[in-house]
Amino acid sequence: MGWLTSLGTLLLDLRAVFVAAWSWRAEDAAQRRTSWAYCPECRHDLNGDDKSFQGYDEAGLVVYECSRCTHVSRWDFDPPAPILVED
Numbered sequence: 001m002g003w004l005t006s007l008g009t010l011l012l013d014l015r016a017v018f019v020a021a022w023s024w025r026a027e028d029a030a031q032r033r034t035s036w037a038y039c040p041e042c043r044h045d046l047n048g049d050d051k052s053f054q055g056y057d058e059a060g061l062v063v064y065e066c067s068r069c070t071h072v073s074r075w076d077f078d079p080p081a082p083i084l085v086e087d
């Protein structure tokens with residue numbers, strides 16, 4: 001039954017490769033989507049310029065001050081898409 005064991009190991013290896021490829025794809029998609037954050041006041045693309053980004057607050061949230069209307073908002077960039085935490 002040695003060949004059967006080898007086949008089982010091979011299938012497990014293939015599965016691991018597929019799982020790794022899948023999570024890499026998901027991560028890649030998440031990184032592309034995190035580049036979109038819009039001002040809740042005027043819909044200005046906060047991530048589209050270099051002026052709105054202010055840095056991180058003590059909770060690790062991303063702080064933006066809109067370069068168009070000066071509205072301050074906080075974002076959590078960890079989930080698959082940015083979440084507006086504080087408006």
Ligand SMILES: [Zn+2]
Nearest residue numbers: 039042066069
């Ligand atoms: Zn704005």
